[in-house]
Amino acid sequence: MTDVRIVGAGMTDFGVHDRPLAELFADAAVDALDDAACAPADIDAFYLGNAMSGQTDGDTHLAPTLASHLGMAGIPCTRFEDACATSSNAFSHAVRAVAAGQYDTVLVGGVERCTPATGLGTDEMTAVFASAAHRQYEQPTGLTFPGVFGLLTTRHMHEYGTTEEQLAAVAVKNHRHGTLNPRAQFGTETTVAEVLEGPVVASPFRLLDCCPFSDGAAAVVVTREDAVDDPESAPRVAGIGHATDAVPLATKADLTATQSARDAAAAAYAEADIQPADVDVAEVHDCFTGAEILAIEALGFVDTGEGGHAAVEGTTALGGEIPVNPSGGLKAKGHPIGATGVAQLVELTDQLRGEAGERQVPDARYALAHNLGGDAATTLVTVLDGGVSA
């Protein structure tokens, strides 16, 4: 496999953006192109992650529209949708296409609008999100995503004694990290007491256990190893794993194992030829506090059942053994669905370049992104290597 590197990265602030998707995406894409010192004419193909623009903006076939807006009409453009794992799957396909020699340089990005700026209220938007749950077996029960992850987390509490205080500690950690990220939607700290006093959204989750609705965009440029001038600023894609699990939820063999994450991680570690202990920094899919606990177990950062202790003990905080979500994660940075996977890679690119400012993890070489879609049905795990020589 030809090695593939990230040579440019850009993203918008996450929050509320009352603008057309093409304009919102262009802000991230132009930053990524500038960062890569690429002109639009240097881009051979465009891979877009967007989960819901048909439902939120009445806007589909979005990839050629965005490419035209960026001055790169004509190239092959593809839109991916895999719920919240959408743009990491676009990234995976872009990397494989470059590795196979199909393209030299590809723009990969994600964009989504989920806030009331779309004109959709909370109830309507919740229904749009819930369209990623099983249409026949989950949606009719009223199960929305706080409920999906509430069920998984409740089972984890039952099996391993995980507590609401441990969940709250994840929120406190990620909010603290978010205060160090100028692009994060939430720039304020919270406390365990404040989390535990919040209204229940879906037991055991209270308001501050949940990520926000967000608008935003993120983009990266990937190219062939041999076309890279400055490898020090161009992390190498060392491994990618992509797996799914049975849907609906009730058919999964184990509610707390998140098997798709375990399978995707195993594949990514094998391709990167590393162990979990080699990972220096990770962005994981903390759509809810409980989801981060399940994720760090599935990724092998802590033993199964031990995830609840990690945030409390500082293991996963900046300065800890394995800093998780230095960006603030979905919880504090925000979660514009189709943009999230690539935004994780933008953060990790910053980290591996040593450009993450106050939230920098020192001397990071291996960085991991974990991006989950649907009722724990799809997971993509990506390992980046910031070491100069592969």
Place this chain on the structure above:
Amino acid sequence: MTDVRIVGAGMTDFGVHDRPLAELFADAAVDALDDAACAPADIDAFYLGNAMSGQTDGDTHLAPTLASHLGMAGIPCTRFEDACATSSNAFSHAVRAVAAGQYDTVLVGGVERCTPATGLGTDEMTAVFASAAHRQYEQPTGLTFPGVFGLLTTRHMHEYGTTEEQLAAVAVKNHRHGTLNPRAQFGTETTVAEVLEGPVVASPFRLLDCCPFSDGAAAVVVTREDAVDDPESAPRVAGIGHATDAVPLATKADLTATQSARDAAAAAYAEADIQPADVDVAEVHDCFTGAEILAIEALGFVDTGEGGHAAVEGTTALGGEIPVNPSGGLKAKGHPIGATGVAQLVELTDQLRGEAGERQVPDARYALAHNLGGDAATTLVTVLDGGVSA
């Protein structure tokens, strides 16, 4: 590039299907798997084309759901959306992944529901289709897809003298072909007079110039050349081209050239190392009669400006020089958006195997599929080679 072959093909009847997407797709997929003599466990990845299920069925993240329903939970599953070119792009990515050695055997399919069986009326469904037009520059003008292709065709009539009678001849030909296809939505012939007496939908198109709203599904299994037992029944994927054009319509350099089709065709011919004259049978994207005329010019089957004569003169009929849309095309077979690209390949697989019954094109070796998305923005062209030795 490792050669890749289609070893199984299946599709449902196109028409009205009041059933969950998972059930509808399974009918096509099980037929394709049976045809390939594959068990679900033999499939390494699943590539799905679906354009609009979020809008029509409130059902997204569909790929893992369909895989679970088919008994293949766990494998990497990806959903593609590129308007009407959706599932040919899924096919392209599946073929490239097998060619690159990423997977051995992949299930590729498309499914869509567009009829009132979804609960959406004609007006609502027209708006869903129109979401693939430019959100800021086309939708606000009231431009829907009969209008988009009406504009392109009106320009072709102005430049080249194409007539309404020539458009009608395309409908008459494809309806006639459709009577020979048991899976076609329309099984009845029509006449030029009947087409010209129909109500105007968007000038110059009358009702019978337009393809119907359709529900349906199609699937193929692709695998590595060296895993194929019976190459005679397994067409080789000889070339694929994928290109886009500027959007919105008003920004295209030429309204009648359909540049994305020309670019995609050039790439596909180059990869297959053939000329247009080598093509023995083609399925082209005749969403409207005028679209077939533009397509056969862009593909090089006739000279630019000469497309209007082809159906009248029988050039593109069964028995003619280059039979186009022996299946009946979108016009008579039907057009369940995300299923159409793969359905074209199912028809061509039948043709290259000599299993197309009354609509068989004799001694066909090279078969071409042309699948277009949006306002002539995306085109995929695929060339299959039914010759046994590559």
